[in-house]
Amino acid sequence: MASPRITLTVPGPDGDREIGVSNPDRVLWPEVGITKRELAEYFIAVAEPFLAANGNRPVSLERFPDGVGGESFFSKNPPKGAPSFVEAVTVTYNSGRRHPQLVLTEIGSAVWAAQMNTIVFHPWASLASDPDHPVELRIDLDPQPGTGFAEAVVAAHELRKVLREAGLEAWAKTSGNRGLHVFCPIEPTHEFLDVRHAVMAAARELERRMPDAVTTNWWKEERGERIFVDFNQANRDRTMAGAYSPRALPTATVSTPVTWDELDAVDPASFTVRTVPERLAAVGDPWSDFGAAPGRIDTLLEWWQRDLGAGLGELPFPPEFPKMPGEPPRVQPSRAKTPAE
Structure with missing residues (x-):
C-alpha cells in the first residue's frame, strides 16, 4: 500500500516553501533502502553546493518511476503541472530545433524533481542567461x-x-561510478563546437604524453585497456551527472567534488546520498571557489589549429548528431575493412 503524502519545509529565495512528496517511503535504491523522502531531504541538505553546480542552467532530469532497478526516461522541458517556481529557458539543439529546457533556480525545484522520481541531474555547460556559450570546459x-x-x-x-600549460585551472570530481570528471571554468566567449575542439586538443596532448594509458579513440574496439578521454561530452546537449547529483547505481553513490590533494586516497564508493551531507559539514565544498577566476581557451584552440596543420582533423560525433563538416565516416574500423584489404 502506498505511504501517505508528506510535506517538507524547503528554504526558498523569498522564505520557506511547503512542498508535498507523495509515497515518501517508496524505496528508490533497494540495495541500501534509500527512500524518496531521504532523496528529497538530501537535496535540502546539500542545497548551496548543488545549486552552485547545477542551478541557473539548462538541465535534464533522469527519472526512475520504479527506482534504480527499473526503466528510466529523461525530462527536458517542464511537464504539465510543474509549480510556478520551476523555470525554463528556450535552447537550440543540434538539429536546429528550439525547445524549452528546465532550469533550477532554487532548491525547491530539486525537491519537486525528487517528488517526480528524479535521481540524476544532467546540467548543460552553459548558463540559462546565455545557453549557446559554455562557462565550463568538461573532460x-x-x-x-x-x-x-x-x-x-x-x-x-x-x-x-x-x-x-594552456592557462586553465582544473577541478576534479568523481563521476559517481568508476571514472573522473575534470572541469575548468571558462569565459563564455566561444560556442560549443569551439569548446569541443579545445577539449580534443587537450585530450590529444594528454594522449601524446601517456600513449599507453589514455586514448582518444572513439571506437571501443580500438581503445584497449586505457582511459578513454571522452571529448564528445563537450558537445551541445551532451551532459554528464552534475556535481552532487546522485547516480542510479545500487549503493546510491554521488558525483562528488574532491581536492587534488585528497584525490589519490579517494574511494568514490564512499560518497553516497547518506554520507555526502556529513562530508560537507566536516570539510566543506571543495568547489566553493569554482568559477571565481574563469580562464580562456585560446591556447587550446591554438593547439587545435596546430594539430589540424599536422593532419589531425575532426573526430566522430555521437550518432544522434547530424553529419558534421570534416567528420570521418561513422563506421567501426573493423566493419569498414573489405576482404581485399
Missing part, C-alpha cells in the same frame, strides 16, 4: 575494461598539468 575520463578509478586518477593528475 570525462572513462575507464575501459581492464582499468579503473586508480588509472583515471593518474591520468587526471597529468591532465591537470596539460590544462595548466
Whole structure:
C-alpha cells in the first residue's frame, strides 16, 4: 500500500516553501533502502553546493518511476503541472530545433524533481542567461575494461598539468561510478563546437604524453585497456551527472567534488546520498571557489589549429548528431575493412 503524502519545509529565495512528496517511503535504491523522502531531504541538505553546480542552467532530469532497478526516461522541458517556481529557458539543439529546457533556480525545484522520481541531474555547460556559450570546459575520463578509478586518477593528475600549460585551472570530481570528471571554468566567449575542439586538443596532448594509458579513440574496439578521454561530452546537449547529483547505481553513490590533494586516497564508493551531507559539514565544498577566476581557451584552440596543420582533423560525433563538416565516416574500423584489404 502506498505511504501517505508528506510535506517538507524547503528554504526558498523569498522564505520557506511547503512542498508535498507523495509515497515518501517508496524505496528508490533497494540495495541500501534509500527512500524518496531521504532523496528529497538530501537535496535540502546539500542545497548551496548543488545549486552552485547545477542551478541557473539548462538541465535534464533522469527519472526512475520504479527506482534504480527499473526503466528510466529523461525530462527536458517542464511537464504539465510543474509549480510556478520551476523555470525554463528556450535552447537550440543540434538539429536546429528550439525547445524549452528546465532550469533550477532554487532548491525547491530539486525537491519537486525528487517528488517526480528524479535521481540524476544532467546540467548543460552553459548558463540559462546565455545557453549557446559554455562557462565550463568538461573532460570525462572513462575507464575501459581492464582499468579503473586508480588509472583515471593518474591520468587526471597529468591532465591537470596539460590544462595548466594552456592557462586553465582544473577541478576534479568523481563521476559517481568508476571514472573522473575534470572541469575548468571558462569565459563564455566561444560556442560549443569551439569548446569541443579545445577539449580534443587537450585530450590529444594528454594522449601524446601517456600513449599507453589514455586514448582518444572513439571506437571501443580500438581503445584497449586505457582511459578513454571522452571529448564528445563537450558537445551541445551532451551532459554528464552534475556535481552532487546522485547516480542510479545500487549503493546510491554521488558525483562528488574532491581536492587534488585528497584525490589519490579517494574511494568514490564512499560518497553516497547518506554520507555526502556529513562530508560537507566536516570539510566543506571543495568547489566553493569554482568559477571565481574563469580562464580562456585560446591556447587550446591554438593547439587545435596546430594539430589540424599536422593532419589531425575532426573526430566522430555521437550518432544522434547530424553529419558534421570534416567528420570521418561513422563506421567501426573493423566493419569498414573489405576482404581485399
